Amino acid sequence: MRVGILGSGLMGAKLGTLFARAGHEVVFSYARSARKLERLAREARGRARAGTPAEATRDADALLLAVHWSRVDQVLRQAGDLAGKVIVSCSLPMNKTDTALVIGRSFSGAEELAKRARTARVVAAFGTIPSEVLLSVFEARRKSRRPSLVYCGDDQDAKELAATLIRDVGFDPVDAGPLRIARYTEPFALLIAQLAYETDAGPELAYRFERFGE
Ligand SMILES: NC(=O)c1ccc[n+]([C@@H]2O[C@H](COP(=O)([O-])OP(=O)(O)OC[C@H]3O[C@@H](n4cnc5c(N)ncnc54)[C@H](OP(=O)(O)O)[C@@H]3O)[C@@H](O)[C@H]2O)c1
Numbered sequence: 001m002r003v004g005i006l007g008s009g010l011m012g013a014k015l016g017t018l019f020a021r022a023g024h025e026v027v028f029s030y031a032r033s034a035r036k037l038e039r040l041a042r043e044a045r046g047r048a049r050a051g052t053p054a055e056a057t058r059d060a061d062a063l064l065l066a067v068h069w070s071r072v073d074q075v076l077r078q079a080g081d082l083a084g085k086v087i088v089s090c091s092l093p094m095n096k097t098d099t100a101l102v103i104g105r106s107f108s109g110a111e112e113l114a115k116r117a118r119t120a121r122v123v124a125a126f127g128t129i130p131s132e133v134l135l136s137v138f139e140a141r142r143k144s145r146r147p148s149l150v151y152c153g154d155d156q157d158a159k160e161l162a163a164t165l166i167r168d169v170g171f172d173p174v175d176a177g178p179l180r181i182a183r184y185t186e187p188f189a190l191l192i193a194q195l196a197y198e199t200d201a202g203p204e205l206a207y208r209f210e211r212f213g214e
Contacts, residue, residue: 006079019064
């Protein structure tokens, strides 16, 4: 798969690196320094390169949107034509100080994103996991008990593609339903952040749903 990374910070850099290590072709884009993007591409040790958001988008099978909510419009503008593109978004609709959701309860950031990128197919995924745990999850991917990762979206093909990426990083994908379920996954992400960053146990935290009675 060709995966364009829109936003190469904590989440984009790590997920892009893991996608490349899993065998995908990755283009890192949207950081304040081109040298950083080149370094990420070099260190990903796979088929990875640095580019502009437009280059990351052009031939992409999937795009990872991993920017602060305040940057979404700018990065979408720079990405160019998004018609039919699959956008896997981990971006949460947070305020400037990252202390509260600015959209919630009866709507979600993912639905707002789908409104703004009208011609694209949006899947919400990876927003419920701290960046710090991603490498450990990847390294443990051959173990039988994988951590869960919830995702949701309205386009079945786009969701299957997102599920492949989720699996490739080492998670067990949990289909939570249509995109409007992001109204629940986004506040859940804040619970995970609370447990990861506001306790003494450290940020290497993943979660797993267990079903009984089957
Ligand atoms: N971090 C987490 O663990 C986590 C977990 C779940 C969800 N999320 C969500 O995922 C999204 C990304 O989070 P993150 O922590 O990865 O953010 P981040 O580390 O701040 O990364 C954002 C990226 O955007 C780039 N950027 C910011 N302003 C820019 C500008 N003016 N021009 C060009 N590039 C610019 C940054 O460039 P530089 O590289 O130069 O800084 C960076 O590459 C957010 O919506 C967040 O809420 C994060």
